Amino acid sequence: MRDGDDAVSADSRTTNMRPAPANKLSEDERAQILAVANSEEFASMPPSQIVPTLADRGEYVASESSFYRVLKQASQQHHRGRAKKPSNRVVTSHCASGPNEVWSWDITWLPAAVKGQYYYWYMMLDVFSRKIVGHEVHTAESAELASRLMRRTSLAEGLAGRKLVLHSDNGSPMKGATMLATLEHLGVAASFSRPRVSNDNPYAESLFRTCKYRPDYPNKPFGSLEEAQVWTQQFVRWYNQDHKHSGLKFVTPAQRHNGQAEAILKQREQVYREAKRRNPQRWAQHTRNWKLDDQVWLNPERIQPEALKQAA
Numbered sequence: 001m002r003d004g005d006d007a008v009s010a011d012s013r014t015t016n017m018r019p020a021p022a023n024k025l026s027e028d029e030r031a032q033i034l035a036v037a038n039s040e041e042f043a044s045m046p047p048s049q050i051v052p053t054l055a056d057r058g059e060y061v062a063s064e065s066s067f068y069r070v071l072k073q074a075s076q077q078h079h080r081g082r083a084k085k086p087s088n089r090v091v092t093s094h095c096a097s098g099p100n101e102v103w104s105w106d107i108t109w110l111p112a113a114v115k116g117q118y119y120y121w122y123m124m125l126d127v128f129s130r131k132i133v134g135h136e137v138h139t140a141e142s143a144e145l146a147s148r149l150m151r152r153t154s155l156a157e158g159l160a161g162r163k164l165v166l167h168s169d170n171g172s173p174m175k176g177a178t179m180l181a182t183l184e185h186l187g188v189a190a191s192f193s194r195p196r197v198s199n200d201n202p203y204a205e206s207l208f209r210t211c212k213y214r215p216d217y218p219n220k221p222f223g224s225l226e227e228a229q230v231w232t233q234q235f236v237r238w239y240n241q242d243h244k245h246s247g248l249k250f251v252t253p254a255q256r257h258n259g260q261a262e263a264i265l266k267q268r269e270q271v272y273r274e275a276k277r278r279n280p281q282r283w284a285q286h287t288r289n290w291k292l293d294d295q296v297w298l299n300p301e302r303i304q305p306e307a308l309k310q311a312a
Contacts, residue, residue: 058271124149130248133156143175240252
């Protein structure tokens with residue numbers, strides 16, 4: 001308002017023309033992002049899976065956030081999968097700083113063709129690498145079958161003389177005399193969830209959820225035990241060898257378990273550094289962090305704060 005004038009000036013913030021940001025995506029770049037996201041290879045995958053896959057090939061199209069933004073502006077930002085958006089979970093009192101130090105195991109039911117009957121999938125998972133180290137499908141739950149699986153998996157992973165913690169819930173196969181005797185014989189320390197606490201074994205529960213929300217998970221019950229065994233074998237092969245795990249900076253469990261993850265993530269860092277060098281205005285600060293944590297905790301809320309500080 002000027003002196004002596006009752007007129008009120010319009011708010012020019014809503015009318016001024018502002019220059020486009022220097023790092024704004026061009027129409028060709030936006031079209032390329034949409035084309036990649038809608039391609040047959042990536043149509044069922046979120047940007048969090050697409051971007052690392054491209055980086056492993058030495059390709060950089062755009063950042064993960066750019067993929068999400070362009071898809072949203074094109075009304076294509078929908079959840080790609082059968083599962084609901086995951087909620088926050090308690091992170092898993094043992095610390096693993098390498099493979100074959102802490103395992104988690106559980107049993108899930110697979111529906112059978114006969115109403116009221118189920119097949120039982122026994123699964124053992126390495127907490128550090130998320131690799132499925134052992135699994136079997138049976139027609140019953142028992143400590144004897146669990147004990148047999150534990151012996152086979154221990155032999156396959158070469159655990160003789162190595163310290164291992166095996167975590168599970170409080171089911172009868174987990175606490176059966178045969179299973180506990182086998183663990184004692186192998187020198188494995190048994191760990192159990194707290195009574196009536198459903199999220200003390202989150203790694204195994206998360207894996208079963210991943211399994212049952214796979215696009216190719218059967219819509220009908222399994223017709224036979226052999227059919228269930230074949231499908232779980234295929235799933236385990238995909239999960240260990242092909243699945244880029246969100247908790248592992250999108251490397252596969254097998255790569256983390258076999259010590260290949262560090263080299264892969266360094267190569268991704270190089271791809272990003274080169275992309276920033278070619279087009280520095282696209283980044284306001286640093287490139288994406290591809291570093292993995294050296295330690296994985298199982299239920300850290302059980303650890304006293306002093307212990308956590310010493311381990312950090």
